[in-house]
Amino acid sequence: MKEDQLKHILLFFFFVTLSDKRSKILAQDAWFWCLDEKKRSPHLEPNKIILLSIARSWKKIEKEVRSGVASFSADSGWLFSRSVQFEPWKEFQKTASSEELFITVLAQILKFPEELLTNVLGLSSGTIRYRLAKTTRTIGAAVEIRQSGTT
Amino acid sequence: MKKRELSDFMTQELLYDFVKNNLDSERKKSVEEAIEKYEDIRSDLKTIESGLQYLESLSKTLVSTALIQQVNEKETYFGQIQKLTSYENWPPFVKWTLEAVLVISVVITVSLLAPWAQFKDFVMQNKNSELILAEFTKPESQSLIETSNTTEQSEKAHFEDEGEKSDPKKAIEVEKNKKTDVSQINSKISSVSIRNQEETKKTGFVYRGTLIIVNVEVGTEKLKNTIVELGGRKAGEVELGWRRNQGDYYFHFTIPESKLSNLEDYFKTLGTIKLSRDPHPRIMPDGILRMIITTEEPK
Numbered sequence: 397m398k399e400d401q402l403k404h405i406l407l408f409f410f411f412v413t414l415s416d417k418r419s420k421i422l423a424q425d426a427w428f429w430c431l432d433e434k435k436r437s438p439h440l441e442p443n444k445i446i447l448l449s450i451a452r453s454w455k456k457i458e459k460e461v462r463s464g465v466a467s468f469s470a471d472s473g474w475l476f477s478r479s480v481q482f483e484p485w486k487e488f489q490k491t492a493s494s495e496e497l498f499i500t501v502l503a504q505i506l507k508f509p510e511e512l513l514t515n516v517l518g519l520s521s522g523t524i525r526y527r528l529a530k531t532t533r534t535i536g537a538a539v540e541i542r543q544s545g546t547t
Numbered sequence: 548m549k550k551r552e553l554s555d556f557m558t559q560e561l562l563y564d565f566v567k568n569n570l571d572s573e574r575k576k577s578v579e580e581a582i583e584k585y586e587d588i589r590s591d592l593k594t595i596e597s598g599l600q601y602l603e604s605l606s607k608t609l610v611s612t613a614l615i616q617q618v619n620e621k622e623t624y625f626g627q628i629q630k631l632t633s634y635e636n637w638p639p640f641v642k643w644t645l646e647a648v649l650v651i652s653v654v655i656t657v658s659l660l661a662p663w664a665q666f667k668d669f670v671m672q673n674k675n676s677e678l679i680l681a682e683f684t685k686p687e688s689q690s691l692i693e694t695s696n697t698t699e700q701s702e703k704a705h706f707e708d709e710g711e712k713s714d715p716k717k718a719i720e721v722e723k724n725k726k727t728d729v730s731q732i733n734s735k736i737s738s739v740s741i742r743n744q745e746e747t748k749k750t751g752f753v754y755r756g757t758l759i760i761v762n763v764e765v766g767t768e769k770l771k772n773t774i775v776e777l778g779g780r781k782a783g784e785v786e787l788g789w790r791r792n793q794g795d796y797y798f799h800f801t802i803p804e805s806k807l808s809n810l811e812d813y814f815k816t817l818g819t820i821k822l823s824r825d826p827h828p829r830i831m832p833d834g835i836l837r838m839i840i841t842t843e844e845p846k
Binding site for chain 1: 560562563564569591593594595596597598599600601602604605606607608609610611613614615616617618619633639
C-alpha cells in the first residue's frame, strides 16, 4: 500500500463529513485497517482493499456522519480550486440519503470504476447508475439555482 | 420495420447514460432526436451536464503531502488513548446517556440547593398585606332605633365590656332573688354608697340615674367632657351623650370607683339626679363602676 492511495481514503471522509478533524481520525483508522488487511490478504488489489476499508468504516458512521457543522479549511491540507463553491455540495451532503452520498463520492469524485464498485459493494450496475443519475440531477439543479441567483 | 420512438419518461431515464456515452448507437440516435424535439429534455440534459461539471471540479481536489504523512504516522500510545476517549468517537447511545445524566444531575442539584423557602417568602410577602375590602358604618337612623330601646335586654346585647367577667350562675341566682332585691334597690337617696361588700362580690351592679338639666344640650356636652376627664369610657356601642328619639341624652360608661364622688358632685352642679344602684349579673373588675345616666330637660 502506497501513501498515494491514502488520499482516496482521506478525500472520501473529507467529502462525507466536511470536517478536518473527523476526516483525519476516520481516515487514519481506515488506513491502518488497510495496512493490516494487506498483510492478511496480500493477493487483494490495493483499490479493493481501500474500498473494503471505506465500506467497513461507512457502516459504522453512516447514520451520524452528517451531524455537526461543516468545519474545514484549505490550511488543513486540502488542495481544492478556489473557484469551487462548496455550498451545493454542503446542501447535498445534508439532504441526500446515505446510499446516494456514499456512491456519489466513490464514483463521481474519487472515480472508482463501476465494475469495481459492483464487485466490492455488491450493488448492480443499474442501481449504481440510477443513484448516480438522481444525485447528478440534484446537484446540477442546485448549481443552476446558485448560478441564476448570482447572475 | 417501424421505428419505435422513445417516450419522454424513457428519454429522461436514458439521459445520464447518453451524457456518459453508455448507450448503443440506436438508442443514442433516439435520444438525440428527442433532445431536438422536446424543450424539457434539453433542460434536463443541461441540468445533468451542470451537475457532472461541478462534480468534476470537486474530483480535482488533492491532498497535501504533509497531511498524508500526518495521517500515516503511527499513533503514540497516548494518541490512541486520546482518540478512544474523544467524545466524537463515542457511540451515539453513550453520548445520549451521558447528556441525559448531566441534565438530570443539573436539575437535581438546582432543586436541592436553590433557596426555595426564601423565594417563597419573597413571593408571598406581597400577598400577605392586609386587604381592606370595605368599611362599614351603621347609618345614624339605624343606630338611633337600636339605642332607643334601652331595656335591660337591649343593654345586655350592646354592652361591650372592658375586662368584664360574666357569671351565668350568679345571673340565675339574681333572677330568682329579684323580688327580694328590688325593695333594696329602689331607694331615692342622692348619695350612693356601697352597702355590703359581700353582696357585691357575689353579683354585679350598675348605677342608673336621670339627671335633670335646664339647658340639656350644653349640660350634656359638659358632662361628657367631665366624664372623660375623670377617666370614664363608654361601655356600650353608642358614644357618650347619645341623643335618643325621646329627646334625652344617653350615657353608658365605666368610671373608676375613686372618681365616683367627684362625678356625683358634678351632677349636683348641673342639676338634680335620681341615682339608683341596680344588681346586674355582669361583674365589673374591682375598682370600676358601670353607670347608665340619661340627661333631659325638666318637664
